[in-house]
Amino acid sequence: MEPGTPLSPTERSSPRREKERARSGRESLDDVLAASVICHLAVVVDGVPLALPTVFGVDPDGPDEGGTVYLHGSVASRSLVQAPDQDVSVTWTVLDGMVLARSGFNHSMNYRSAVVIGRPRVVAEPGELSHALDLLVDHVVPGRAAALRRPTRKELAATTVLALPLHEASVKVREGDPDDEPEDVAAGYWAGVVPLRLxxxxxxxxxxxxxxxxxxxxxxxxxxxx
Structure with missing residues (x-):
């Protein structure tokens, strides 16, 4: 993907509510993924929608359109078996603060979030599979993969890795103070933010x-x- 290609390139990946929080640059997607430790894979399994937490790895120069995000799990995982037959979404959320307003209605969170939509594929080529597994480990602790023994054939046979294009993506960010009504501000109630971080x-x-x-x-x- 060209560096200037915007986020939300399709109608279904375009934010519909609170559009002022949407980000258009792909560097904002890079920021959210770099700051996240886990993601959630949303997939329909046996007719039931599930959102499953999982670790991930990212290759911005991967073989898929817009780069590649890799997810992994057991070969027996129904979610990974059924995912390639449907469009799925993967979400990330970085919680940056609790926004405490002067009314319950205006309480919020400061956050950075991303959603990627697409049709995943199973990674089968040995070189890409090895690369993807290293990215998954190194995303948690950079440099970790080089310090480990290599996976055995048995371990590889027990593992499924999915690749999802990063092309259809959206990012939203909320930051700053509470958005209170003028009359609530004038009334003198306290308001503020409790910063949070991992x-x-x-x-x-x-x-x-x-x-x-x-x-x-x-x-x-x-x-x-x-």
Missing amino acids: RAGDVVTSADAPGTAVPAHVAARADELR
Whole structure:
């Protein structure tokens, strides 16, 4: 996809409510995906709509239109088995703050959110599969994949990876103070924002790895999230 290609290129991916919060640049999508740890895959499974949390990996230069987001799970997962036969959506939400207004009606959240819609495909080519699995691991902790043993044939046979184009995407952002009615502001009630962020605690080494130093890439990731 050309760098200037806007978000929401189709009618079904265009925000309909609170359009002032919509973002048009693809860098805003990159920001939301980089700040997110998990996503939710929305798919109809046996006639029932489900929204399932899962980890993901992103390749902005991937083989699909607009780049590629990768999702993975067990080969026995009904959601991953049935997803390639339908259009699905994947959503991300980064919660940045609780917006406390002067009325319950105007309470809100500061957030960054993204939705991608499309028809996924199963990743079968060995090179792309290996690349996708590395991206999934490295999205959680950059540099982690290089520190691990490679997947076995049995592990690969038990894993399904889906690829979804990033072409049909939308992003919305809410930031700043509460939007209160003028008469509520004049009445002198308090209003404000409680900022929120993902925060890491101290790294805990596994009980069966005593004396093993915490890898530098793990420590760096923890420090980034503190």
